[in-house]
Amino acid sequence: MKKIIISFLICLTVGIYISGKIVSNNVTKNFKLLNEKVQSSFKDGDIIFQTSESEQCEAVRIATNSKFSHCGIIFIENGQTYVYEAVQPVKMTLLSEWIRHGRENRYVVKRLKNADKVLTKSVLEKMKTYGKTMNNKNYDLYFEWSDEKIYCSELVWKIYKEGAKIELCKTKKLKDFNLKHPLVQEIMKQRYGTKVPYDEEVIAPSQLYDSELVETIFDNY
Structure with missing residues (x-):
């Protein structure tokens, strides 16, 4: 038994x-x-957001009062979906790889509300052509508004502005952000020393995310 x-x-x-x-x-x-x-279901021109794991990214998130610290623009080439992003250097990254770089593989995708009418084939070609002028440029650690170097949200904003003639949002000044947090202060000290460019024009991922011109099409946060 x-x-x-x-x-x-x-x-x-x-x-x-x-x-x-x-x-x-x-x-x-x-x-x-x-x-x-x-x-x-993602399309050319979609904007994708995530939070990356680094002190600088955390400082960006805190300073901009946002859960996001990084973004890129989706481009589809030869049947493959890429994120065109400003890292070191500016480059195309496979979407699946890009997602793995974010915290817990979480991300949000937004799309221009009238994308089907506005982002025509010719407009998207102009956006991609302009975007390619930034390819392989160094990442801009100082968040300057020149094209010599480029950072993530600046890249997306300028591709829309120059390629599609669309301003997704208004720029801000560096001084408009939350700069009092100790981590933000530390990063700023490392970057600028005592010469902080408070009046520098800036675009943050949070501004693109909050734009009234875009809508959420995917969110797994």
Whole structure:
């Protein structure tokens, strides 16, 4: 009798394990298919946001009162979906790789509200052509408004401005942001020393996110 009970328990345990593994595999497969379906709906010109893991990114998030510290613009080339982003240097990054760089793989995608009418094929070509003039440029650690170097939200804003003749939002001055937090103060000291360019024109990821011209099409935060 004891052997029968033990055998039953072993079979039950194995059965639960196999069932659990099947369920887990199905969940993973379904999630992957859903993820692929969502990402296949993204279009040229969509703007994508995430939070990256670094002191500077955390300082940006704090200074701009936002959960986001990084953004890029989606471009589709030869059937592949990329994020054109200003890192070091400015480059095209596969969407799947870009997502992995963010905190917990979380991100938000926004789209111009009237994109289907405004972002025509010719306009998108102009945006991409202008964007390519920034390719391989160094990342701008000092957040200057020149084109010599470029930072993430500046890249997206200028691609829309120069390629589509659309200002997604108004620029701000550096002094308009929350600069009192200790981490922000430390990063600013590292970057500028005692000569902080408070009147420098700036575009932050949060400004693009809050633009009245765009709407959310995906959000897994």
